[in-house]
Amino acid sequence: MKKLIATFAALTAGSPALAATGPFFSLTNTNFVVLISFLLFLALLVYLKVPGLLGKQLDKRAEGIKSELDEARAIREEAQTLLASYERKQKEVQGQADRIVAHAKQEAAEAAEKAKEDLKVSIERRIKAAEEQIASAEASAVKEVRDRAVTVAVAVAKEVVAKEITATQANKLIDDSIADVEAKLH
Template identity: 35%
Template sequence: MDATFWAFIGLVIFLGILAYVKVPAMLGAALDKRSDQIRNELEQATKLREEAQQLLAEYQRKRKEAEVEAAGLLSAAEKEAAQLREEAKVKTEEFVSRRTAMAEQKIQQAEADAINEVRASAVDLAMKAAENLIGSKVDNKVSGSLFKSSLEEFKKQLN
């Protein structure tokens, strides 16, 4: 009997002891327990992944809603700004037209005042010239007759 035979016998005895102590059942139970644990972890990971996908879809929906709302707000703000620009333009044009009209009225009034002043100066000058001319050429007798004729003409105009 050689050593190989005794090694084989030792191996068979060792395997018998392992089977008697129920090591294969313990190994199977440990492997089953480990497979159950891995299965549970996979199920949890699947649930977490589904929840993450739902959250992602919800956040994408909220983001799209926020973008639509922001676009609406931007559009409304642009419309309001355009309306305000138009109102400001109209008010500015009205203000300019009122100021132009006032300036034109002031110019017309200044022209009328200047014309009246020139007329008054011309009348004063003509009266002084006539006074000087009449004073130098007319004596008391002629001035009395001129006064009477002017007075009669004035009375006729009053009637």
């Protein structure tokens, strides 16, 4: 930077404008002519409203940048809103999934418990049916043994009675039996 300033000073120090002599307000003085030209240039720029146009262009550019920034902010806020919405929905869906899994586990446990109960009832019913079959078979066997015993006893009694009883005793037994039956019927 210092080199640039030194170079500029060296160039302007030896310029013919500094070498001009004579009155300053003369058209022969180059400094005065340059000053007048510069002032006329500035006046022309003001007359043509260049500073206003430059200001308008700068304002327009600033408004464009501001509107782009506002749009970027709005898009960012919308993106944050969408992100928050999706995060909330994700939490809701996760909560719902957790509830569904918990409900499914509970239903599975209840179904397993019911299956155990049903199995227990089925086993008890089969045991009861088997016990009833055993009792029936036992009763049938006892009845068969009794029937056999009665048949054998009747056969033995028949033989004993046939050997030891006489006709008068048999008639007396028949009469006693008929009397006994008559007494019980009346």
